[in-house]
Amino acid sequence: MTEGYIKFQCNWVQKEIRIQEELFQALEQERSQLFKLGLIGMYPDGIGYGNISVKSAENKTFIITGSATGQYAHLKQSHFASVSGYNFEENSVTCEGMTRASAESLTHAAVYEALPEVGAVVHVHCLWLWEKLLNNYPTTSEEIEYGTPEMAYAVKNLSCSLAPKQKKVIVMGGHREGILAFGRNLKEATSTIINLFNQNKND
């Protein structure tokens, strides 16, 4: 275990949340595209991977697919969590919903904090694409593991350093298969990663 590693803490209030119908449909539609390509899913050992989030217009909160939802082709409202607070240093999030937010919601928070214009973040897993993009796109250090405060800080720093016209993609060097893509809205975030997937698959 890395020195100084702080275990992820989820302050979860288990209660029903209601996502506005139009937003829910958009989340469902974009996520199902990622699911079909295997960018979000479940490994044979039953562990889910990948998540998608959208920032609320009014404040710093965001809605994210909950933990252990990777296996479903289609999601219900109860599969989402609303993140209302977080602390990188303490490696903690505060969330509500019938499903809790995973440790990866901190990486989403890091992108939102760095770039106020970003409205949606997707985190996918894809080994061959990850290997192709590794160090060809902004990449976090291989030393930095998933679910650590260091990952949140590294993603925040890399997000800040992106040039306005640069593709909004970050490769998580120490989180094998992990890639982040983001954009002003859900569609932009999803198409960024799907375009990369399609452009690279035939090479």
Ligand SMILES: [Zn+2]
């Ligand atoms: Zn991941």
